[in-house]
Amino acid sequence: MPLITTPSDLLGPIFDLSNNALSGSIFHLICQGENFSNNIEFLKLSKNHFSGDIPDCWMNWPRLRALNLGHNNFTGSLPMSIGTLSSLLSLNLRNNILSGIIPTSFKNFSSLEVLDLGENELVGSIPSWIGERFSILKILNLRSNKFHGDFPIQLCGLAFLQILDVASNSLSGTIPRCINNLSAMAITDSYDQAVILYSSLRSEGQSEIFEDASLVMKGVLVEYNSILNLVRSIDVSKNIFSGEIPVEVTNLQGLQSLNLSHNLLTGRIPDNIGVMRSIESLDLSANQLSGQIPQSMSNLSFLSHLNLSNNNLVGKIPSSTQLQSFGASSFAGNDLCGDPLSNCTEKNVLVPEDKNGDGNEDDDEDGVDWLLYISMALGFVVGFWCFIGPLLINRRWRCKYCHFLDRLGDGCFVRKCN
Incomplete structure (x- = not known):
């Protein structure tokens, strides 16, 4: 279905043509629609079949507060003129075929609350100025692109951030310890204390929230809309992050979903992970985590999806109704023991650290044998030098001992004859 090019009947603050089968270019709508673009605050063309480049004439939309071109077939680079939308609160270009880098003109989005550029072919590093310029950003979705380099520590300054998704890129380095500065994720009472996301994106006289988001939760792609303001999630999976899981992540006690899978993380699971209720x-x-599963994990009473598979974890799975409710696949590819692993044997139970350094400790029986041999040797040495030794050294003692033996022998002979 071709694009309607005379939308005079759709004048008003909201222009919504989403969820149709519209196709073709949007050049005429964006660049030659001055008769109505000056009044539009919400432009939503998502979930259509639009194609071609995104036009570079967004200076014609001075009042635009939310732009959603997601789930189309747009190609080319991000137009610089989008940066002229200084009142923009939400930018959603998800699931297109966009390439190039994030333009520096985006720095002008000082009021931006939502940035969703996921599922494109964007390249370069994640700009550090995102954490410096977008001070009230609540959603950052850069999933499934071609970003590389370190995770910018400046992103830790996004105190209002509730959803962080940089999965399926080529990001490297370590997960910064300053991640605990994402204070909106530390709030545990979502209903009373949550930042009311998108309250500014409601049009006057409208009751529906304009924005939505697609997130991978519990291993499944889920689309959120009306309850999006209550969701708190971090997904950095399928990158090349290394180092240990920062213990500071456990301070994010309001976090509902944490996905660190398919990286090169090492070390232990934080012992106090159970505080993330x-x-x-x-x-x-799919990391290289080692050690035991922390006992505190049994305190995660809301946990309904768990995957610890394909690591180097050892020992016994902590006993709890919660952990034993998961299938064996949640713990596969480790050296773990206990329910729900059906083929578990006692050899999997973690034993004390090997003091010999050869990977194998002596068993209990070998320990008893060595003690016996040592005791016998000591007994022989002590007995020899306490009794036989003095006789060999002192001639007088030897004579008296011989006389004693002679008298003892004579006494025994007399008693036998009688």
Whole structure:
């Protein structure tokens, strides 16, 4: 279905043509629609079949507060003129075929609350100025692009951030310890204390929230809209992050979903992970984590999705109704023991650290044998030098001892004859 090019009947603050089968270019709508573009605050053309470049004439939309061109077939680079939309609160270009880097003109979005550029072919590093310029950003979705380089520590300054998704890129380095500065994710009472997301994106006289978001939760792609303001999620999976899981992440006690899977993370799972009582989905699979599963994990009463598979975890799975409710696949590819692993044997139970350094400790029986041999040797040495030794050294003692033996022998002979 071709694009309607005379939308005079759709004048008003909201222009919504989403969820149709519209196709073709949007050049005429964006660049030659001055008769109505000056009044539009919400432009939503998502979930259509639009194609071609995104036009570079957004200076014609001075009042625009929300732009959603997601789920189309747009190609080319991001137009610089989008940066002229200084009143923009939400930018959604998800699931297109956009390439190039994030333009520096985006720095002008000082009031931006939502930036969703996921599922494109954007390249370069994640700009550090996102954490410096977008001070009230609540959603940052850069999923499934071609970003590389370190995770900018400046992103830790996004105190209002509730959703962070940089999965499926080529990001490297370590997960910064300053991640605990994402204070909106530390709020545990979502209903009373949550930042009311998108309250500014409601049009006067409208009751529906304009924005939505697609997130991978519990291993499944889920689309959120009306309850999006209550969601708190971090997904950095399928990158090249290394180092340990920062213990500071456990300060984010309002976090509902944490996905660190398919990286090169090492070390242990933080011992106090059980304080993250709001966690519903935890995926640490396909890393190089070692040590035991922390006992505190049994305190995660809301946990409904867990994947610890394909790591180097050892020992016994902590006993709890919660952990034993998951299938064996959640713990596969480790050296773990205990329910729900059906083929578990006692050899999997973690034993004390090997003091010999050869990977194998002596068993209990070998320990007893060595003690016996040592005791016998000591007894022989002590007995020899306490009794036989003095006789060999002192001639007088030897004579008296011989006389004693002679008298003892004579006494025994007399008693036998009688």
